[in-house]
Every structure is written in C-alpha cells, then in structure tokens.
Amino acid sequence: MDLDLFVTRGFVMERGTRAATAPRTNEAQLVEAAVAGQVSHPIVRGSPYRIGRDGTLRLVPGSGGIVLNRRVGDPAVGLAADHMEAGVSLHNNGREVVGPRNGPNQALMFYACVGNRARVTSGPVVGAEGTVVGKHGGINHVIVDFTPDVKRRLLIGDRVQLDAYGQGLALPDFPEVRLLNLSPRLLRRWGVRTVRGRLLIPVTHTVPAELMGSGMGRPEGVLGDLDIQLSDPGLVRRFRLGSLRLGDLVAVCPLDYRFGPSRRPGSVTVGVVVHSDSKVSGHGPGVTPLLMAPGSRVQLVRQPQANLAFVLGLRRGVPRLTRH
Numbered sequence: 001m002d003l004d005l006f007v008t009r010g011f012v013m014e015r016g017t018r019a020a021t022a023p024r025t026n027e028a029q030l031v032e033a034a035v036a037g038q039v040s041h042p043i044v045r046g047s048p049y050r051i052g053r054d055g056t057l058r059l060v061p062g063s064g065g066i067v068l069n070r071r072v073g074d075p076a077v078g079l080a081a082d083h084m085e086a087g088v089s090l091h092n093n094g095r096e097v098v099g100p101r102n103g104p105n106q107a108l109m110f111y112a113c114v115g116n117r118a119r120v121t122s123g124p125v126v127g128a129e130g131t132v133v134g135k136h137g138g139i140n141h142v143i144v145d146f147t148p149d150v151k152r153r154l155l156i157g158d159r160v161q162l163d164a165y166g167q168g169l170a171l172p173d174f175p176e177v178r179l180l181n182l183s184p185r186l187l188r189r190w191g192v193r194t195v196r197g198r199l200l201i202p203v204t205h206t207v208p209a210e211l212m213g214s215g216m217g218r219p220e221g222v223l224g225d226l227d228i229q230l231s232d233p234g235l236v237r238r239f240r241l242g243s244l245r246l247g248d249l250v251a252v253c254p255l256d257y258r259f260g261p262s263r264r265p266g267s268v269t270v271g272v273v274v275h276s277d278s279k280v281s282g283h284g285p286g287v288t289p290l291l292m293a294p295g296s297r298v299q300l301v302r303q304p305q306a307n308l309a310f311v312l313g314l315r316r317g318v319p320r321l322t323r324h
Contacts, residue, residue: 134274137224
C-alpha cells in the first residue's frame, strides 16, 4: 500500500459524489460506568540513566505525575523527555482480593476511552473537569488533560473519576471496522464521514507499519499503545514524523490492531499520539488505537487540525511547531 497515494487532502471529492454523512453507531446500546484512579507519582525504575539507541546515556524526565507545561497540541518530538505523558497521569492503586491484585487498575485501563470526561473528586480542585486523551501501556497509566490552572493546583494522590463510555462502540453499516478506546463524543467531533461505502477519516500523518516498535506482540489493543520508532531519518523526513504532536490522530498502514498489533497487508489502524518520543531502541511516540479497518473501506484525509486539542476544543491555540 503506497501511503502517499492512500491519502487525500481535505474533503474534496470527485464530481457527482453525494454528500458525506456521519456513520451510524450503536451508541444507544452502550453502557456508561464510573471508574477512578489517583494522580500518580513519576516513577524511576532502576537507574535513572536511559541508554539511547545511539549509545548515549541520557538523564531526562519520563512518565507519570503532573506535567505542568505541556499539553495535547504540543510537539511530541524534540523534547528533553522520554515517554512523557503531557497531562495528568492516573493509576488506580487499589488491590483486589478476588482475581489479580492489579484488577482495579486493569479495569481503569480497559474502561477508559479517549474523549471521556473526567472529574476531580478530592483535593483543592474538587469538581474540576478534564478529558481522557490517551492510555500508556507498560506503565499502565490513563492520561487526562486539564487546563494549566487546574494542573497547578492538583496534588499527587488526588482522586479523579471518569465517566467511562465507549468500549463496545460499533458502526452497523461497517461490520468489518473495529473500534477500540473510542468515545462516542470523540467520534462525533472527529469529522469521520461516509461516502459511497467508505469511511473518510481525518488524520495528520500516515505512518508505515515497519516503523512500529514497543507494544508489538501484545494480545489485545485496549490496555495501552504502540510506539513509532524514529530511528530511520529518511522515513522520518518522508512522512513528516518530526512534526508529530501529542494528540495527533494518525494512521498506521498496513497494521491490524484488532487482536493485538500485527502487520497485515490491506489494513489500516488509526490512533492518537499519547506520549512523547524516546531515544531508547524500539521506542518512540506512542499511539493508542481507536479504529481498525480494511484499506478498501477507508479514505484517509490529511488535515493538520486532526488533533484532540482542536477536535475536542481543549485549547484555543497551540504553539508554532519547529520541525526536528
């Protein structure tokens, strides 16, 4: 699949094409549930040094906690950071006595969908509302965006509750399309449309599946993300991957993420960039999957504003991007 030919720009369709419409969903059948977690503390595992794929040792911030000066819409590449989650990272620290001890956090990871509303339920900013913007596997965090004034007052350990809604979402007219981690709220605002039996999907970038690294081999797609390796300068330039932003909606081709990520000809996975780049071998900006489909049922539409900051109205503006 030639990714350069697979993408159009804007919703300009051939003459005679009927008007695009929003796809039908099974939203009326979904169940909404409350799940919760605590604002996590950053974690350092073993040595604070990170060994880069270039052999360089680096000392930079990583995942977890409250990132005060970065949000969705900001660059995912070129930061002095490694796997940074640009928002408020949640982890449920409860321990279950029936089943696995980490059952409560597994449930938080599973139930949470991108676009879900979040509400602070303890601490000095009780009642403040935010939005789920990603899930980071391995460290097992749900990432929530809050405005800067709220983040400055939040405390490590404050509790945040989510209106979890979206797992089980489907498109009845596209039974071969699989949705994961996608809230109906995000789907409505994303701008996905149907024309002549295909889904028109706005994305900022297309990514060749050969670049995908950490996260391959997982048996499912609802508990985390898959990293884009930026170790090939030629492909980074060709696909403009130095301009990736946190919150970008991107397409990985050919990738089938229905039952865990695997490279499969003729398939497309669209997801959202949830954490920053990493210089560690096999790692890079993480993508949480949202929609998987046969390439024949999809038309990708390149739109620079296909980012959660704009789609969900989380920010009025974002800083000008410097390419890396």
